[in-house]
Amino acid sequence: MASLIHFESLLQKCNSLIQIKQFQAHLITTGKFQSHPSRTKLIELCALSPAASNLSFAAEIFRQVNAPKTNDWNAILRGLAKSPNPTNAITWFRTISRSPQKIDALTCSFALKACARALALSEGTQIHSQILRFGFDADVLLVTTLLDVYAKSGDLDAAKQVFDEMSIRDIASWNVMISGLAQGSWPNEAIDLFNRMKEEGWRPDEVTVLGALSACSQLGAVRQGEIVHRYIVDEKLDMNGIVCNAVIDMYGKCGFVDKAYLVFNKMSCKKTLITWNTMIMAFAMNGDGYKALDLLDQMVLEGMLPDDVSYLSALCACNHAGLVEEGVRLLDTMIESGVKPNIKHYGTVVDLLGRAGRLQEAYDIINSMPMMPDIVFWQTLLGASKTYGNVEMAEIASKKLVEMGSNASGDFVLLSNVYAAQQRWHDVGRVRETMKNSDVRKVPGFSYTEIDGKMHKFVNADQSHPNSKEIYMKLDEIRFKIKAYGYDAETNLVLHDIGDEDKENVLNFHSEKLAVAYSLISTRDGTPIHVIKNLRICVDCHAVLKIISKIYSREIIVRDRARFHRFKEGECSCRDYW
DNA sequence: GTAGGGTTAG
Numbered sequence A: 001m002a003s004l005i006h007f008e009s010l011l012q013k014c015n016s017l018i019q020i021k022q023f024q025a026h027l028i029t030t031g032k033f034q035s036h037p038s039r040t041k042l043i044e045l046c047a048l049s050p051a052a053s054n055l056s057f058a059a060e061i062f063r064q065v066n067a068p069k070t071n072d073w074n075a076i077l078r079g080l081a082k083s084p085n086p087t088n089a090i091t092w093f094r095t096i097s098r099s100p101q102k103i104d105a106l107t108c109s110f111a112l113k114a115c116a117r118a119l120a121l122s123e124g125t126q127i128h129s130q131i132l133r134f135g136f137d138a139d140v141l142l143v144t145t146l147l148d149v150y151a152k153s154g155d156l157d158a159a160k161q162v163f164d165e166m167s168i169r170d171i172a173s174w175n176v177m178i179s180g181l182a183q184g185s186w187p188n189e190a191i192d193l194f195n196r197m198k199e200e201g202w203r204p205d206e207v208t209v210l211g212a213l214s215a216c217s218q219l220g221a222v223r224q225g226e227i228v229h230r231y232i233v234d235e236k237l238d239m240n241g242i243v244c245n246a247v248i249d250m251y252g253k254c255g256f257v258d259k260a261y262l263v264f265n266k267m268s269c270k271k272t273l274i275t276w277n278t279m280i281m282a283f284a285m286n287g288d289g290y291k292a293l294d295l296l297d298q299m300v301l302e303g304m305l306p307d308d309v310s311y312l313s314a315l316c317a318c319n320h321a322g323l324v325e326e327g328v329r330l331l332d333t334m335i336e337s338g339v340k341p342n343i344k345h346y347g348t349v350v351d352l353l354g355r356a357g358r359l360q361e362a363y364d365i366i367n368s369m370p371m372m373p374d375i376v377f378w379q380t381l382l383g384a385s386k387t388y389g390n391v392e393m394a395e396i397a398s399k400k401l402v403e404m405g406s407n408a409s410g411d412f413v414l415l416s417n418v419y420a421a422q423q424r425w426h427d428v429g430r431v432r433e434t435m436k437n438s439d440v441r442k443v444p445g446f447s448y449t450e451i452d453g454k455m456h457k458f459v460n461a462d463q464s465h466p467n468s469k470e471i472y473m474k475l476d477e478i479r480f481k482i483k484a485y486g487y488d489a490e491t492n493l494v495l496h497d498i499g500d501e502d503k504e505n506v507l508n509f510h511s512e513k514l515a516v517a518y519s520l521i522s523t524r525d526g527t528p529i530h531v532i533k534n535l536r537i538c539v540d541c542h543a544v545l546k547i548i549s550k551i552y553s554r555e556i557i558v559r560d561r562a563r564f565h566r567f568k569e570g571e572c573s574c575r576d577y578w
Numbered sequence B: 001g002t003a004g005g006g007t008t009a010g
Helices: A002-013 A019-027 A036-048 A052-063 A069-080 A086-098 A105-118 A121-134 A140-152 A154-167 A169-181 A187-199 A205-218 A222-234 A241-253 A256-267 A273-285 A289-301 A309-322 A325-338 A344-355 A357-368 A374-389 A391-403 A409-420 A425-437 A468-484 A502-507 A513-523 A540-552
Strands: A446-450 A453-461 A528-532 A556-558 A566-567
Touching: A002 A425, A036 A052, A036 A069, A052 A069, A052 A241, A069 A086, A086 A105, A086 A121, A086 A154, A105 A121, A105 A140, A105 A468, A121 A140, A140 A154, A154 A169, A169 A187, A169 A205, A187 A205, A187 A222, A187 A391, A205 A222, A205 A241, A205 A357, A222 A357, A222 A446, A241 A256, A241 A273, A256 A273, A256 A357, A256 A540, A273 A289, A289 A309, A289 A325, A309 A325, A309 A344, A325 A344, A325 A566, A344 A357, A344 A374, A357 A374, A357 A391, A374 A391, A374 A453, A391 A409, A409 A425, A446 A513, A453 A513, A513 A528, A540 A556
Parallel strands: A528 A556
Antiparallel strands: A446 A453, A446 A528, A556 A566
């Protein structure tokens, strides 16, 4: 026993391959290699040490074992599961299953971990049935890992079923389920579960609130977010920096950048690089370009070194605020500071130049940057070409997109919009034909709005809402009023070659308009309206919301896929630059 | 070889 302890303490210190080899030699010469505990420890240590070469060395040791025990197999499995290539662990798990050695709950646990990382749903399902067969299903830790596999690989129905059927749950099971729902784009369900958890007498911890906050951020559900924030303060979970960062992020993504900044300034724990980046991003999304740039300067003054994400956030801020010169300069500053721009930095600058109508410069950057442009660059250039009616550049970009095999419907919609704006219906038809043949579909647009703490979702031309009739009556009223105000719908934006009146209807029923109409009838006069949309806002909705903000005296805040728009008194905070 | 294994912000 004494010699065993001696071994282990020495093993802790053996971090280089040479030392490991010395110990292996030692075990062999003293005849202890084939005896289980020490040798298993040795394999474990090798398999889990960060250097990849050690994992293959662990496998080498494993092969020298005459009769490997379950734990020897597990040690290798665990190492493979956390390696960059977790699918190897799944293969190894199959090998174990075929070996005479019995698997245990840990074998399943490591294999599931690999599935979660590899997003291997069907393999996870197979291990699930093994778990049932071996009767490991009362093991909370194991079932929680299983839950995580289902959630991460996108089968939230299966995850929910496993969760509901668990006879014992602990806080981590709740956490996995809540963050799984939040990350799997079921944020409403995540919030419901968070509330149910509290009702059932659980005390959410820092991990729980991170999941709940993420759900609120996605939904722009600030009332719910405030409830979570209050809970965090009450439970003193704001001693945790990660939690503070998530609160800042939540307020930023809900359009309450001032509240985000308040939390940022008042947080008692140390600000990390991520804290600064989150705040810069919050300013960026909200169109506060100069505040974002000031914060970048301030972090440097406070001794924090900006990284690539800091610069990306600041570049986004320039982009959304139309600070073209500042953005172009920032790219240089970044390079001078020794932070290497990646494809996203170039992408943002290309977008920035494109939006400013400087298409040639944008094109030059694409051609001169040190990496291959991906599809997004050409989509950006195409989008900008559409805005500025540059058919030539649009065709260059489209040609590239076709070459690169893009089948994103947005590309086709944009190109056809370029043609439609010029009444080139024949070309529009050609693009539509291509769309049909390559089976591309437009991503359906939807919008959320929070009324009295409850989220309401609208898709385009939605008629499923209980108050649908009133909503459409309100839309009629709006249409009448804005017409009287002198508004003419921008029908050339609609893809199809259909009559003007129909085109106007298609636009009129965009989900954000439905959400705004519903907010108008269900909130008090004068209160701001908040809408979250999954796509970029279209030109027509943008123009209409400006007028609505004026004639109904309402501030309307819309978060689209990229940023916030604040409509007030007939103007938008983006100054029509987005 | 008793235990070991699960959740987390830009």
